[in-house]
Every structure is written in C-alpha cells, then in structure tokens.
Amino acid sequence: MSTWEPVIGIEVHVELGTASKMFCGCPVVFGDQPNTAVCPTCLGLPGALPVTNGTAIEWLARIGLALHCRIAPFSVFHRKNYFYADVPKNYQISQFDLPVCVDGWLDVTADGEEIRVGIERAHMEEDTGKSLHQGSGGRIHAATSTLLDFNRSGVPLVEIVSRPDLRSAAQARAYAQDLRALVAELGVSDARMEEGSIRFDANVSVRPVSTKELGTKVEIKNMNSFRSLERAIGSEIDRQIGVLEDGGAVIQETRHWDEEVGATKGMRTKEGSSDYRYFTEPDLVPLEMPASTVERIRTDLPELPADRRHRFGQLGLDSHLVNVLSGSDPDLRRVFDEAVALGADPVISANWITGEVTAVFRRAEASKAEVRIRGSDLAELVMMVKQGTLSSSAAKEALSGVMAGEGSPREVAEARDLVQVSDEGLIGAAIDQVLAANAEAIERLRGGEEKVLGFLVGQVMRATGGKADPKLVNALLRQRIT
C-alpha cells in the first residue's frame, strides 16, 4: 500500500457578521454597490486612526472558547506590511506573537473515526478590499487593469490556524465542514463559503510513513467549496508523491486550485514578498481580557454541534439518525428537544422530525405557505400513536393539519374524524354484526383457511368506517372465533 503519509493543516478566515467594521463605523455589507461602505479609515487615507470594535473581540473569544482555546489575558495588534492594491494602508492590522486565542482543539468525525484536531491559534485581523482583474475574462495574468472595491476593507476577520493533525483529504473536508457548522452555530458569522465569508487555505506536505520529520509544505488557495477543498488536497498529495517518487523535491510555494483542470498550479510570486516585517500597531492599545469576562462569554456559549451529536447518541439515536437530525433546521431541532423533554420517545420523535415534519416544511417552502409546529404538538402526536388513538397514516394527516395551524393533534384528529376506535364494546358490536352475516366464512376459518381472517378484519374495518384499531379488531375476532 501507500508508503507516504500526508500531513495537512488548515487556515480558516471567518468574516464576522458585526454591524460595523473592525476599526471604523462603516457598515459590514455584501453585494452592495462598490465603494459605498467606506471612510477615511478603511480607505487608508493619511491621518485616519483605527478604533477597535469591542463586539468583534468578544466574538473572537466566543469562537476561541468554542474551540477549547485559552484566552490570552493580554494581547496586541501588529502591522503586517506588504504592498498589494487591495490593502490601502500598505499594511494589514493583524496579530502576531500575542493572539487572543491559543491552544485549542476540535473533535471531528471522518470515515467513521473521531479525530482531535489541534487549534494552534485564532486571532483578530481586518479583511482586505476586493480586486477585480479586467481584460481576458478576469484572468490575473492577462489583466489590463485592476478594479478595486473597498466595501470589504476593514471587515472584522478571524483567522483560525489548525495544527498539522489531518492525514487525508477527507479528514480535511470533515474538519472544514465541522468548523463552518460551529461558527454558524455561534451566530458570529453567516459563514457562507460561496460569498467568501468563510475561506479555507490548506498547508499540505507528505512524508514517508512512520517518520516524524515534516516534508516541505505547499499552501493551496482558491478552494471555493468543500468538494473543491477535498479534491484540491487530494490532487496536491498525489502531485507531491509523484514528484518525490520521481526523485525530485517539493518546492515550498503557494499553489492555486484550478477547478476546471482539476489540479493545483504554481503562482508567480515575487521574491521576498513574504517578509512582512511585523511590528506592534502604534495606533492601537493592547487588549486585556480578565477571567471574569472570559467566564461570562463561556457561560453564554450555545450547545456546540459535537456536544449535541453526543447527546443525541445518548438518547438512543443511531449514527445515521444523529447525522440527519444534526443537519436539520435549528427550529426543528428545538421542537425535537421540547418533545423529548415532555416525555416523547426520542427515536420516534427524531423519525418524525427528520421525516414527515421536514417533508411538510419543504412542501410549504415550495408553495410559500406558513407552517409551524410546537414541541408539545409533536409529543402529543407521538403519544397518540403509541396509545393507539391514531394510526400512523392518520397521524400523518393530523400532523399536516397541526402544521397548517388547525390546532393541537387531538383537536385536528377530532375535527377531521381521524381518531382510531379502541373501544372494545363498539368494535365488539361491529364484529358481532359481521360474524352474523358471514357464517360461511367462519366455517372456512375454523377449517384452517387463515386468509379468511383478513377478509373478516376488512369487513369490520368497513363497518367502523375504517377507524377501528386494526390490531384490536384482529385480537377480538380471534377471541370470538376460537
């Protein structure tokens, strides 16, 4: 088998969904007309000074705590100096050796195996403007000019750096997806990959299996979906193994993923461009976060996706149901939790939520209808099926009535005449009637023709307008005949 082991680390950039930018009061917008959310600070005009958005720092700590990081009691901003047209100050305000969050981890499941991915750091910085390369279909190398939109310039950006703990493209994808879900759960970013509000870069190297020393790493950029992230890393691993097996050496560089070609491509980079000459940002004072603030933010954390999956498992849901329910709409998960808290069976409730309830929601979405369901409704529905008051098909009909706002399951079942008859007296009377009219059938049944029983059950069901509990009809019939 394979004699090479891939070693992968992921860098994630998350745009925070604060109202205003990181160091000025311009609104955080997406898709607006270019340069309509800019001011002297985010345009880098001379003399403009940054002032830190306190909410963004709290949200960074929120992310850090969700990733089990230590929150530094003291941290500072640095200037990262480089020249690029979308960085108007010629430096990006970032953090260097004293970031806000350090030393965390995230547990992810890939290929049925749980792995703990170390988080080296998570720090605060500002986003750059957006460049649009003109000429030859937007291609960088053939561009005749570059257009700049600074609406994104200065948007709060959190960089999360993993340790090189990932060993396959599939693991890297699982990590990226779980991290995205976590950030979305925290409510600090809309985390939309297609809008660039969460972006992933990968550091990939390979080494001979069971060696410790890391190989030369290559950074991959331009992966615009989870699928392209997995493909890009897989293709880069293969490329590096190919180079090494041909006796060559991997060059440390940044490579772009080309979705159409299905391969990474080396980028033209200027020598010395990575000499960022970090120094402390003199325009900003340090950040201090006392333990009391850290604890307040920690207490405020919602249930995290990994914890929730674990809890669902403990409720008796199998891994498939855990996955489907975890991926369900948060409102539906809340309905599930409420129903279970009211004593409804977790597995049955989960099946309803991920099955029929989701189906009704999807249909309603398509027809733009308003539907809703409360936890108490689901609990009542599950209970009524268990008690035999509703057949499972009647329960589906009751559910659609409930979700259309017709009332509680019991009210809908009564109004729509769905309640199953479980009254032994009523059913008994119907049976007697049927038996009296079918003397010949009884003889055949007594003679061993079992299928006749089905016929008789059918007759009784018809006599009760289809509302008798079929199980009860069956039992009572047998009692009377034998």
Next chain:
Amino acid sequence: MPIEIDIAHVARLARLALTPDELDRYRSQLAVILDHAARVQAVDTTGLAPTAHPLGLSNVFRPDEVRPPLDVDEVLSQAPSARDGYFEVPPALEGA
C-alpha cells in the same frame, strides 16, 4: 560590531527605486540607526514586561455601531483613475 545590511532588499521591500549612490548613503545612515537599536537591545531587561504601547492604556473600544460612510462620488473624485464605481489601478499580480 558593524551590522550587515542588505540595503537593496530593504529598498525592494519598501518599493523604493534607489540609485547606487543612494543605496550607499542610506546603508550608512541606516547603520547608525541599527547601531543605536543594538545598544538599546543590549540593556538587561530581565524581569521587565515588554512595553506594548507607551500610553499604558488598554481596551479602548468603540461600540459596534454603524456610522454613515462617505459619498462614493466624493471618494472616487480623489482617485487618479476610476471606473464604474471602482478605483482603477494598473494590473496587480496575485501574491506580488
């Protein structure tokens, strides 16, 4: 001890096109500054916390509130070149 300065590299990082004469002149001027920095660095600072900022303040925050941005026409009127609401600059190489 004289400090080795790759003055051409420093100039390149700062995007300065310097003549050989200028390179020589700035190399010697920069050497004086670095010399001074070396003397500061030689001071024994054991047990002293690094100074992150001379003001001695921390946590100067602004509330997360939006303030009106500038008018786009006014913004672009300052630019040497603009097109369709964008600033326009010579083609930029990625990662340059």
